[in-house]
Amino acid sequence: MTSQTIRQVRAYTLRGGGADYHDQSDGHWIDDHISTPMSKYPEYRQSRRSFGINVLGTLVVEVEASDGTVGFAVTTGGEPGAFIVEKHLARFIEGARVTDVEKIWDQMYQSTLYYGRKGIVLNTLSAVDLALWDLMGKLREEPVHQLLGGAVRNELQFYATGARPDLAKQMGFIGGKLPLQHGPAEGEEGLRRNLEKLAHMREQVGPDFWLMYDCWMSLDLNYATRLAHAAADFRLKWIEEALPPDDYWGYAALRKNMPAGMMVSTGEHEATRWGFRLLLEMGCCDIIQPDVNWCGGLTELVKISALADAHGALVVPHGSSVYSYHFVITRHNSPFAEFLMMAPKADEVVPSFNPLLLDEPIPQQGRMSVNQLDKPGFGVRLNPECMLERPYSH
Ligand SMILES: C[C@H](O)[C@H](O)[C@@H](O)[C@@H](O)C(=O)O
Numbered sequence: 360m361t362s363q364t365i366r367q368v369r370a371y372t373l374r375g376g377g378a379d380y381h382d383q384s385d386g387h388w389i390d391d392h393i394s395t396p397m398s399k400y401p402e403y404r405q406s407r408r409s410f411g412i413n414v415l416g417t418l419v420v421e422v423e424a425s426d427g428t429v430g431f432a433v434t435t436g437g438e439p440g441a442f443i444v445e446k447h448l449a450r451f452i453e454g455a456r457v458t459d460v461e462k463i464w465d466q467m468y469q470s471t472l473y474y475g476r477k478g479i480v481l482n483t484l485s486a487v488d489l490a491l492w493d494l495m496g497k498l499r500e501e502p503v504h505q506l507l508g509g510a511v512r513n514e515l516q517f518y519a520t521g522a523r524p525d526l527a528k529q530m531g532f533i534g535g536k537l538p539l540q541h542g543p544a545e546g547e548e549g550l551r552r553n554l555e556k557l558a559h560m561r562e563q564v565g566p567d568f569w570l571m572y573d574c575w576m577s578l579d580l581n582y583a584t585r586l587a588h589a590a591a592d593f594r595l596k597w598i599e600e601a602l603p604p605d606d607y608w609g610y611a612a613l614r615k616n617m618p619a620g621m622m623v624s625t626g627e628h629e630a631t632r633w634g635f636r637l638l639l640e641m642g643c644c645d646i647i648q649p650d651v652n653w654c655g656g657l658t659e660l661v662k663i664s665a666l667a668d669a670h671g672a673l674v675v676p677h678g679s680s681v682y683s684y685h686f687v688i689t690r691h692n693s694p695f696a697e698f699l700m701m702a703p704k705a706d707e708v709v710p711s712f713n714p715l716l717l718d719e720p721i722p723q724q725g726r727m728s729v730n731q732l733d734k735p736g737f738g739v740r741l742n743p744e745c746m747l748e749r750p751y752s753h
C-alpha cells in the first residue's frame with residue numbers, strides 16, 4: 360500500500376442536489392423564506408436560490424492509484440472547484456504517494472494562500488483530501504473511522520435539521536434544528552413569528568426534546584441577544600450561526616450575554632485550524648460546527664478537533680454525510696451528529712447527498728450503528744445515473 364502512488368486526479372461537476380444540497384427545486388423546506396444576510400433586500404427574501412445559494416453545484420474529485428484503485432469525495436464547488444483541481448492542485452497530487460496526505464495538504468494550502476484561505480478553495484482542497492482518505496481506506500480495505508483510531512462508541516446519535524422537529528421526534532432523533540425564517544429586516548412582527556413557531560414546536564415535542572434555531576449568519580448582536588432571551592422561555596438549546604462568520608467580536612459578546620444554559624454554535628462557514636483557533640480563543644461559542652467538506656477535509660478536521668478538545672468545546676460537524684459520520688464516531692468531544700432532512704417536506708429520512716451517493720447510510724430511529732460504516736474508505740459509490748461532467752483536464 361505505501362508504495363502506491365497517485366496516477367491521476369480528475370474533477371467532475373453535477374447539478375441538482377448531491378453535495379450542493381441547497382440546489383433543490385421549488386417547494387423544498389430548505390428554500391422557503393429562510394433568514395439570510397440577503398433578507399434585507401425584499402426581492403431576495405423568499406428564496407435563497409434567488410440570490411445564488413446554489414450557483415456552485417457539486418464538485419466530485421477522483422484520485423486513481425497506480426494499481427487502478429479509485430478514491431473519491433464530493434463537496435460544494437462546481438466548475439470553479441474543477442478548475443482549481445485540474446489547473447492548480449493536480450501538480451501536488453499526481454506522482455505523490457497515496458499516504459502523503461500531510462504533505463499534499465500543506466502544498467495545496469500554501470500554494471493557494473494568495474487566493475484561498477477559506478471558501479471555494481478550501482471546499483476544493485477538502486474534497487481532494489477526503490478522496491485521498493477514501494483511497495487509503497480502499498487500499499487498506501478498512502473504513503476511514505479505523506484509519507482515524509477507531510470508534511469510541513457503537514453508534515451515532517443524530518439531531519435532525521429541517522422544518523419539522525415534531526416529525527423528527529417521532530422518527531427517533533434526539534433533537535430538531537429549525538431554520539430561522541425572519542430576520543431584523545422584518546422587525547418586531549418577524550421576531551414575534553419566530554417565537555410563535557418555536558412555541559408551537561415546543562408544544563408539539565414536549566419539554567425535553569432538543570430544539571435549536573439556525574440563523575444562517577443573518578442577525579445582528581442586538582437581535583440575536585433579544586431572540587435568545589425570549590427563546591429561553593421555550594428551552595432553546597442553542598442558537599446557531601447568529602452572526603456573520605467574521606464577526607468574532609460579536610460572537611464573543613453574544614456568548615457573554617446568553618441566558619444561563621443556552622449555548623452558542625457556529626463554524627460551518629469557517630475553515631482551517633487558524634479560523635477555529637480564533638473562534639475558540641475569543642470565546643465565541645460552546646459548539647464548533649466545521650463542515651469537513653469545506654473546512655480543509657479530514658486531515659485538517661483532526662487538528663481543529665484537538666484544538667477544540669483542549670478548549671472544552673464540542674465538535675459537531677455541519678451535516679456532511681459519511682464524511683462527518685466516520686469522524687464523529689471516533690471522537691469523545693463529538694457526542695452526536697447532524698442529519699440534514701433532505702426530503703422536501705422533512706417528513707422522511709432520505710440520504711443527505713441524494714441522489715449522488717449509492718450505499719449512503721441513513722439513521723434508523725435517529726441512530727446509526729458503527730456496522731453501517733464498516734465498508735472500506737467512506738463506504739459509498741457514485742451513482743452512475745448522475746450525469747457528471749469533466750469541464751477541464753490537464
Ligand atoms: C438549515 C440552514 O438554513 C442551512 O440550510 C443548513 O445547511 C445549515 O446551516 C445547517 O446547519 O444544517
Ligand SMILES: [Mg+2]
Nearest residue numbers: 573599600627
Ligand atoms: Mg447551520
